Amino acid sequence: MEAVEYFEVECPEKAGGDYYRRIADVVLLDHNLIRVVLKLHIFIDPKVPLFVATGITRKLPGTVKVRDFADVNRKERKVTISIGDEAYLAPLLQILWERFGKERVExxxxxxxxxxxxxxxxxxxxxxxxxxxxxxxxxxxxxxxQVIQPEGFKVRRQYYGNGRFYLVASEDTLPEDIEDIVRKKFSLMGESL
Amino acid sequence: MILVPVTYKGGIYRHDEIIDLIEDLGGYIIQKHIIAQEVVLQALVPKDDIELIRKVGKPLTGDITPSPLVGTEIAVVTPSLEIHHLPHASCDVAEYIRRYGAKTNMVGLARGFGKRIAQLNDEERDVINEHDLAVYLLGDFETCIEQKFPVLRRGIMVPIVLCGGPPTEALKAIIDPPVEGYVGNIGRFMHRTKEADEISRLDDVVEEVTRVLDKRREEMAKDPLSISPARLMDIISEKVDEIHEVLSPTPITVQMGGLRVKLPYDTFGTVLRKTVIDEGVTIGDLADVLPSRMRDYILIRIKPFSETNLMI
Known part of the structure; x- marks a missing residue:
């Protein structure tokens, strides 16, 4: 996890914490998310039980527009779009069909x-x-x-916005002061929610 | 005659000679796999004749190795069949035990996850009890194992080998009453076991399973079964023709104290009970023929000598 600037797993059981460190590492790698995450702090207390993952993402690329992956040539009423990157073809077609109707999109x-x-x-x-x-x-x-968290933690709350994300999960009802706990975890990383 | 569990691996060319030899020597073929140009036989063979089989097999590029778990059926129990345990941990362990000859079945509990909410229902309990041994694969936290394991073992009568993340000593300390075997440092993980230290932990599981089953074999030897399960398998495949139409890899699965016959109980229960083994002795005399909780299969539990006063 060299690419991640800050990565800590906090757990009262040392052995369990070490296992979860490895699990988090492997899962993020498998899901190609290592490059996305800048900081990650995981807190697990099996006694409560509570799982809190807080983190910060890197600056993400902006919205992909038609000009980013295709050339548009106009000739009176005929417009030809040449696709450079097929990955965005399907969503583009959806948009064009909706806007102009299928009969006008060839x-x-x-x-x-x-x-x-x-x-x-x-x-x-x-x-x-x-x-x-x-x-x-x-x-x-x-x-x-959700893959990283211990299984059986079915009560969840998640948030993402402004480059920050958190996921809290538990078997039981989440504690009322959960936002405070999350804020504390963010301050451990030197950030604020 | 002492029969020893072995695996024979060799070329497909003239492999029927090896099968004939094992059968002529009084051994039993438990399972036969043909993989491309290779044949893998799992068999019980007379201890004194292993050298002979090795000698006959040598020109056929055959190799014979001891596999302590041939003739056993083992349940690998995981809290669920979700991505948290599959494919790594659960499949790795199940597959590794299989290499030593055991037939492993994976039992994914419907609600085995969680600490407080873990449950074991009656069907799961009965299915696990139909095996020779259950390997429980639990998670990484002591607190969780301590709280949930009593629920997951409720009503389980077969020996249990408990695997979990904490070290073996820690597992021993938190489980009360004790189970038959423990393997620590193998809890939940998400990567493939391919490094040497991880493989050695899988070896530990096999070792522990073998140790527990050996102990059980010793106990069973004090009051031996009326007929050996392998022999009964041979008799059934000879006398009940329909078994050859079953497509599963092991139509008759050999266990330590019985057999699982993959035919519907309603139709074949009575047929099996009345099948003659030897001069007026039927299977029904020597064994209980029961409906299995696994699909509609038949479970045969062979009675010990002390109950039947017969030994065939």
């Missing part, structure tokens, strides 16, 4: 989309937001934390 091959639209409609085509990586990473991150 796809002769994998890397080309042809539209039959007015000049007015094609004006801001390059700036259509297609994919927001932050949303996907948030889902991946929370999923990975």
């Amino acid at each position: 796809q002769p091959d994998r890397f080309t989309i042809m539209l039959d639209i007015d000049e007015g409609e094609s004006e801001n085509l390059e700036d259509i937001p297609v994919f927001d990586p932050r949303e996907a990473i948030y889902k991946d991150l929370i999923y990975a934390l």
Whole structure:
């Protein structure tokens, strides 16, 4: 976990804490999240029982727009979009179908989309937001934390925003002062919620 | 004649000669796998004839190794079948024990997770009790194991080998009443076991399982079974033709004290009970033929000599 600036597992049982350190390491690596996480603090107390994971993400890439992965050529009513990166083809097609209708969107091959639209409609085509990586990473991150946490901790609360995230989980009802606990864990990393 | 559990690995060419030899010597083939050009036989063979089989097998690129767990069925119990335990930990252990000849079944509990909320239902309990031994794979925290294990062992009559993250000594200290075997330092983990120290921990599990089963064999030897399970398997596959139509890898699974026959109980329970073993002695005389809790299979529990006064 060299890529992560701060990584601590806090646990009253030393052996258990060491195991969970390894588990967190492996899970984040398997889910390709090592590069996303900047700081991570995990607190587990099996006696309560309580699992708290708090962390900070690196600066994430912004929204992917059409201009980032495709070229748009206009010829009167015919607009040709040449796709550079196929990864974003499916969400782009969804957006185009919704906006112009399937009958006006033609796809002769994998890397080309042809539209039959007015000049007015094609004006801001390059700036259509297609994919927001932050949303996907948030889902991946929370999923990975759920894999790390001890099984059976079915009562959960999770948060992500402004580059900060936390997940608290327990078998029983969460304690009322859970936000304070989370804040304390953030201050251990030298950050604030 | 003392039968020893062994694994024979060799080329597929003329392997039937080895099978014939083992059968002629009075041994039993428990399981036969054909993997591409290789044959793996798990068998019980007479101790004195191992050298002979090795000699006959040598020109056929055959090798014979002792496998202490051949002829046993072991349950590997995990708190659930979720990603938290699978594939690593649970499958690694189950697969590793299988290499030593045991037939392992994975029992994933429906509600075995958690400390306070862990439960074991009657079906799970009965299925585990149908095995020779149960390996419990629990988590990394002492506190949790201490609290949940009494619930998970409730009603289990077969020997238990408990595996968990804390060291063996710590496990021994928290379990009361004691179980038959403990292996520490093998709790929950999410990576494949491939480093030497991890493999050696899997070896510890096999060693502990072997030790516990040897002890059980010794106890059983004091009042031996009326018929050896391997012999009964041979008789059933000879006399009940339908068993050859069963597609599972082991249509008859050999256990230490009985057999699991993978035929529906309703149709074949009575047929098996009435199957003649030898001159007027039927299976029903020597064993209890019971419905298994696993699907609609049949479980045969062989009675000891002291109950039947017969030894075949």
